[in-house]
Amino acid sequence: MLPILDRFAKARVAVIGDLILDCYLHGDVSRISPEAPVPVVRSLSEEVVAGGAANVVANLATLGVVVDVVGLTGLDNARDSLIDRLQTHGEIDISGMIGVADRPTTRKLRVLGAHQQIVRVDHEDTSPCGSQVEDQLLEAALSAVDRADVVILSDYGKGVLSQRVLREVIAKCNAVEKKVLVDPKQLDLSAYSGASILTPNRKELTASTRLPCETDAEALVAAAAAQEMSGANILLTRSEKGMSFFPLSGEPIHLATVAQDVFDVSGAGDTVIAVMAASLATGLSVRDSMKLANHAAGIVVAKVGTACVMPEELAASLAAELASPSVNDGRHISREEAVAQRWAWAREKLTVGVANGCFDLLHPGHVSLIKQAAAACDRLIMALNSDASVRRLKGPSRPIQDEESRAAVMGALKGVSAVVLFDEDTPLELIKALQPDILVKGADYTEDNVVGAEIVKARGGRIVLAQLSPGQSTSKLVATSKLLAKTETTY
Numbered sequence: 001m002l003p004i005l006d007r008f009a010k011a012r013v014a015v016i017g018d019l020i021l022d023c024y025l026h027g028d029v030s031r032i033s034p035e036a037p038v039p040v041v042r043s044l045s046e047e048v049v050a051g052g053a054a055n056v057v058a059n060l061a062t063l064g065v066v067v068d069v070v071g072l073t074g075l076d077n078a079r080d081s082l083i084d085r086l087q088t089h090g091e092i093d094i095s096g097m098i099g100v101a102d103r104p105t106t107r108k109l110r111v112l113g114a115h116q117q118i119v120r121v122d123h124e125d126t127s128p129c130g131s132q133v134e135d136q137l138l139e140a141a142l143s144a145v146d147r148a149d150v151v152i153l154s155d156y157g158k159g160v161l162s163q164r165v166l167r168e169v170i171a172k173c174n175a176v177e178k179k180v181l182v183d184p185k186q187l188d189l190s191a192y193s194g195a196s197i198l199t200p201n202r203k204e205l206t207a208s209t210r211l212p213c214e215t216d217a218e219a220l221v222a223a224a225a226a227q228e229m230s231g232a233n234i235l236l237t238r239s240e241k242g243m244s245f246f247p248l249s250g251e252p253i254h255l256a257t258v259a260q261d262v263f264d265v266s267g268a269g270d271t272v273i274a275v276m277a278a279s280l281a282t283g284l285s286v287r288d289s290m291k292l293a294n295h296a297a298g299i300v301v302a303k304v305g306t307a308c309v310m311p312e313e314l315a316a317s318l319a320a321e322l323a324s325p326s327v328n329d330g331r332h333i334s335r336e337e338a339v340a341q342r343w344a345w346a347r348e349k350l351t352v353g354v355a356n357g358c359f360d361l362l363h364p365g366h367v368s369l370i371k372q373a374a375a376a377c378d379r380l381i382m383a384l385n386s387d388a389s390v391r392r393l394k395g396p397s398r399p400i401q402d403e404e405s406r407a408a409v410m411g412a413l414k415g416v417s418a419v420v421l422f423d424e425d426t427p428l429e430l431i432k433a434l435q436p437d438i439l440v441k442g443a444d445y446t447e448d449n450v451v452g453a454e455i456v457k458a459r460g461g462r463i464v465l466a467q468l469s470p471g472q473s474t475s476k477l478v479a480t481s482k483l484l485a486k487t488e489t490t491y
Helices: 004-010 053-062 077-086 131-147 163-175 202-209 216-230 268-281 286-300 311-322 335-347 364-375 387-394 403-411 428-434 453-458 474-490
Strands: 012-017 019-032 039-052 066-074 092-100 107-113 116-123 150-154 180-183 233-237 243-246 253-255 352-357 379-385 418-422 438-442 462-466
Touching (some): 004 311, 012 131, 019 053, 039 107, 053 268, 066 077, 066 131, 077 092, 150 268, 202 233, 216 233, 216 243, 233 268, 286 311, 335 418, 364 438, 379 387, 453 462
Parallel strands (some): 379 418
Antiparallel strands (some): 019 039, 107 116
16 A cells, blocks of 8 residues: 555645644743743743644645645734645645635644643634625635545534535535545534535544444444434544444444544544555555544554644554564565564664675674674664675676675674665665665764765764774675685696
8 A cells, every 4th residue: 555655746635624724832831820720831932833624734735635625714913824834735726725814713722731731722712704704705615625635514603614615515526426534523423414524533423413322333323313303324433443334235344543643533424535546546445544534543542733744754663564573583674574573673662773785705893894884783783785786886897795795694693683785876765765764884873974964863863883803804704705716726
């Protein structure tokens, strides 16, 4: 499924719904106010992120999808901040963001101190917009539907998705045979009649149907009630229980969660509907789209606050699922297997190091470098230049040993977890793919001229410069052997 991620750039999704600017004020709390029994927060930093339907847009654009966004904002600084924030994520058409002079941009200010939320202040107007504004909104929405492969209706109950807008947009999607996914907030799910898929969470489904949905059996009954109201397929997000798809006809699909750590579930539903829509837009089946969305949800809940999933994170999570965590025996593996193994180890909280070289005629200097490299990490991947790469670097007479022989000898050394070959002149592309925590090179280098150092350091990794063994080199061994051979011939 990894090649599917490259196809996201060819997909176009329309997001119609309630745009929100999420603001976070981080502070320090050390005393109680003398004016009232409340904490005094000393402001340290502020940040703004896209929220609500805007978070759906941000997730799609981050994955490379072209997005048309339709919604309401005020004509204020919050609108400007929201647009600036969205445009950092990718290719987004903001022409459908209707600015209204007498209506504020919905903004949620969260004040956090001592690692917890102290208060949230909402700036919003949830009253229905006037008929003229609704006409503008509907015109922009129908135009976006024409351009899109898939449509998302992101309902946060802030007034954008009126009955008229819902009815006409869903009707248009059905008329042109385009899937429309809805993140529902209204209790009466009949408002979304005709939608392709509704994506409630457990709390929302229970509130709409007044039925429990903890077990698979309970979820099936509740989903059937929701289907009767809406006529839509139901994708139920179930937190620690993963997600379940209940089709109008056929058997349910249940996927267990892939989340390892859960820090914050806010915005996870936005990520799920975004990845589902993007995947369906590329032609993936519902099951495979769910798989991608499930992995994306597992990534985003490990982040603090409203967040997006990066393509490389999604690829890594998918790759880790394919790997066997038990590999640690120095075996020669392919680049694809190495990437999968790297992220499988990451899920086990193991640090991964990479050292590279030709390693033609192994000598004590090589052994010393490998020993130091293995000591710096939990799992060490040795990257070897292929035979073709060695010939380009060292001439037509090299290598002395072919790549399979070098890989076998290298993999037999203590501390080597796996061996992978690369055919390029440098290991840069392999390092980009592996994203190691530790990069090891000899002390005859400096960090500035170690290939791939900037990639490792950019994600918080470090460079280890191993001490060299004086007088040890393959070139000297080759020269000595040639001299001996010449001497023997003379005599």
